[in-house]
Amino acid sequence: MISTDAWVLYAGPETETARQPIPGELRRETFTFPDLDDDEVLVEPLYGSWEANLDHALSRNPVDICRQRREEKIVLGNGALVRVIERGRNVKSLGEGDVCMVMPFGKRDENGFAELVFAxxxxxxxxxxxxxxxxxxxxxxxxxxxxxxxxxxxxxYGRYFTAWDNWKVASACWRAQLPHADPEKHLVFGWGGGTTLAELALAKREGFRVAMTASNDARLREIAELGITPVDRRRFPNLAYDEKRYRDDPEYRTAYKASEHVLLETIAELSDGKGVSIFLDNLGGGLYRATMRAIGRTGIVSTVGWKTGMRLWNLRATECINRRLHVHTHAWRHGDSETIRDFQEATDWIGPEPTEVFDFDDVPKLADAYLHGRVETYFPIYRVNGT
Structure with a gap:
């Protein structure tokens, strides 16, 4: 058995389906796990990236991941640079001391896509x-x-690998309908985090007009530095749509309609009145109505995340008549991993030098800051064994 110092998440209490989940918390303790199998590698993580699935796990939304795994406690985290310490007897491709990226594949389908996610x-x-x-x-x-x-x-890297795969599909879908269209006349717009930012950088490389929202000055500067048009989210603060409140609360309805109007005016200006050609929406939830109002004919709505809500509603006739395509992807194909890595190295399509790096002792502080929107950067990092 191998013992290590770790941040651990325990299973939550059993709750009825109708009740709200009770959020979990990370506990620092010694964690023990079995010795290496022949095809495994013992590693020491250097730097970890705070990914959205960590937030889902801690909030137990949409599920209590420990209970789904039927385990009392688990160690989270599937985006990190690690150093190889020891190899199983069948491992020939890696050497001790190699620094590697962790690919988050727990179980793959026959095409190499993730069905279950590591950690x-x-x-x-x-x-x-x-x-x-x-x-x-x-x-x-x-x-x-x-x-x-x-x-x-x-x-x-995690946000970039995910972005590479999602953009490849979204771009191909757009070109399937408009193979001769000039991207310079079409707008790719997004809201979300680092994955959206990375996708917009790819869209810019393909010649599209690109724009993205953010709600703090640091992120707006980061967007502008990449040559992407920054749109201040604070100009339309009341876009979280709630159907019941919209129907029953006149004050809420007025505030929502005012924010939506500003957004649509902004989109019209950026797109010469055509609407968004490819909308990168990794948020969903209450913002989805605004997303769909902003998309033009033959537009694409593409998502690889669901940070603010999973359940969406569409009027299928409207989507068919307007020939709007919906793209949903998850992670990337395992066999593309080295291709994406090499593309990043060759083109400098890679994240900026991180400005917020939390120590291992402060991982719960990072979790709390991310949950409450107090992390300014799109790429929050925590140090494990790094210097």
Missing amino acids: YDAPGTIGVMARRTKVHADNLVPLPSGSRHSLLRWTT
């Missing part, structure tokens, strides 16, 4: 929020030898 809903997997952990060797992708980029910049 989230894949039973028995042990995440990187620990001084040591173990990973299947084929879930480790070494950094490029002699990379121009710092370890901290490479730690942002």
Whole structure:
């Protein structure tokens, strides 16, 4: 058995389906796990990236992930740079001391896409929020030898790998309907976090007009520095749509309609009145009505996340008549991992040098800051064994 210092999440109390879940908290303790199997690697995480699935796990929304895995406690974290310490006897592709990115594949389908996610809903997997952990060797992708980029910049890779896959599908769908259209005349617009930002950088490379919302000055500057038009989210603060309140509360309805009007005026100005051609919406929930009002004919709504809500409603006739396509992806294809890594190294399509790095002792502070929107950067990082 192997013992390590880790942040651990315990299963929550059993609750009735109708009740709200009770959020969990991370506990610092010694965590013990079995010795290496022949195809596994023992690693020490260096830097971890705070991903949205950590927030889902701690909020127990949409599920209590411990109970779904039928485990009393788990170690989370599936985005990190790690250093190889020891190899199982069948591992030949990695050497001790290699620095690698962790790929979050717990179970893959026949096409190489994730069905279960490592250190989230894949039973028995042990995440990187620990001084040591173990990973299947084929879930480790070494950094490029002699990379121009710092370890901290490479730690942002998870959002970029996800963005690469989602954008590839969304762009192909748009071109399937309009193969001869000039991207310079079409707007790609997004709200969300680092994944949306990374996708917009790819859209810009393809010649599209690009714009993104943010609600603090630091993020607006970060967007502008990438050559993406920043749109201040504070100009339309009341876009969270609630059907019952919209019907029953005149004051709420007036505030919502005013915010939606400002958004649609902004979109019209940016798109020459055409509406959004590809809308990157990784939030969903109450913002989805505004998303669909902003999309033009033959438009694409593309999502790889559901931070503010999973359940969406569409009028299918309207979507058919307007020829609007809906793209839903999750993570990326396992076999594309090295291709994406090499594209990042060759093109400098990689996250900025992180400005917020939390110590391992302060991981719960990072969790709280992320939950309450107090993290300014799109790429929050925590240090495990890094310097």
